[in-house]
Amino acid sequence: MGRSAVVGARGKSAGSYAADIGLHGARGFTMRILASLVLLGAVACASPSKDVQARDDGLTNGLGPTDAAVGVLFALDGTRTNIVCTATLVDASTLATSRRCAPSLTDAAGRVKPNMYFKLAADLGDPSAKVVAIDAVSSCLESTKCGFAAAHLANPISDVAPIPLAPFGVTANRDQPYSTVGFDPSLRRVTASALVHARYGGSLVVAGGGPNGAHLCVAMDVGAPLLVELDGQAFLLGVASIPHPDALDREVCSAGTPFHTLNASVRQLFGQPIPIAPGPSTVPTAAACGDETEAGRCDGDVAVRCTTAAEGVRRVTRVDCAESLQTCRPPGTASTTVSCGDAP
């Protein structure tokens, strides 16, 4: 699994988002953030506009329990599960993440690789973590104008309130209480303040950093949301774009995180249907097992049972215990289900 994450931030339960965050992550490059911004192209080349006006729209301080819609995109890749990016549920079937994540999710033809998933949990190690397959990804064609990607879930998530795209843009100053959400090294979700202190053109801000500011860094934090709460409703304003996924240098990250922000191109992206829809499941049901039960039975030394719904395709399997010098043990002896073991 890819390492990365928000380091040192307090979990939400701490009740404060004035976190001292630094992220560590992977390995390799140590280029500074200015160089990173240059790589963002025309957007980054624009002069920073720090004289933005404070909003007077009743923003509340910090966020409520709104980070529940933030999770990770992960790939079953090679030897292990690799977290690719952070993503935010913006409606029941759609995720917002960074455009930089799209190449990791799709093949050369733009189709989603068959092993891509979204995991939604406060603790990614939680056995009850919600996991849903990704079946389509779209991103903007013009990278300098839009740093977002939209991912479509194979099955909607209806029991978690999404964080919709904000109907307004970023017009904040240093006093504006924006927030960002990431995952710490123990893979627990944390929320931290991310004050916007620089704006580049109409589609990029730098937020976080500074002595008391939060900042994200590298690897799986790419795609992390920039959030704001208005009248009790959280809105998504941006997604983290971190150009050097192997940055190790804490100082690099403490300069703040560049976030791609909403603009007309982004709204157009999310206003269109994401191509490619999944076909209906044809996985056989328990009826495929006939009279065989999930607990199973012994047929001599052969353990016979019906697979469970969690195992996917329902079918009858047979395991010959004698082939491995064991005997079949009926359900309720060595295990709740039929098993192989030593003779009693």
Added chain:
Amino acid sequence: MKQVLALASLLALAACSTDPQTHASDDDIVGGVDASGRAVAAVNGILSFDRAGINQSGCTGTLVSPHLVLTAKHCVLTHDTPNPPTYLEAGGSMEYRLGPSWTHPSKIVRVTKVYQCGLSTGGHVGLGCDVALLRLESDILDIPPLAVSATPLAADQVGTPFTAVGYGVTDAANRPNTSGTRKMASLTLRAVTGPGLHALYPTLVDFGAALDAVEGPGYMMRNRPYYEALYDQPLLEGYEALAGGGPDEAQDCHGDSGGPLLKRVDGKLVIYGVASTVVSGQKQVCENMGTVYATLGPDAHAMIAVAERP
């Protein structure tokens, strides 16, 4: 890069276990059953940790001497780069966890050294000979090790029964908490040469129909380049074999990597291979299409000989 491409086209079987302390599932190797007998006590779990102490992967390994564990090469590699270091080289650690559950092991023995099988390119996971040995910090004397076959799998063994043992995930969605319990399955050896999947599906259309039956209509066509290349990929002769995939055979999955392919020979269990990779899907993360096993040819025996030197 070849290796990366190969990895992208197939799914190797190590499991990510972000929290090794999760409780074990009552489920199995997908479709398998618990295996608690002393005959398979030499098969145990392997957990690997990065230098921050975070569990990065879970695999299966078999004791082949009091201090050597046979597993898959990809289980010892971090895969952070095209030429990946081992977990030990990267400053991490590896543990061999004894007992039917790696979450509640009867004993934990640290790994002090890793040996990798010589051939390092080609094959379904791009690592050539996907076999490795782990040297343990202390001898395990109360569990009889299993023997390694002196001869590689041969064509005349195709169609005969074998047994797979592993600690992998047991559900279609690859939830890490369902891994960590010793399970077993009966598998039939399908092929030792040529494209392994051809032995299960005579044509690409048959293969696609099997995928669509699980994943939904049109799935194969939406991902055709990926699966077409997979269907035609030949086994690396002398290094790989395909077993399982039958309608009533259980299926290896993530975490079963490195687990042994066993056969009863003269009243003893003998290891003929270690689990390497499977066909991945979306709804069914490990399709019931068999397992590519890394077989134990001359390279693997040379590695074992080196490791056994005092």
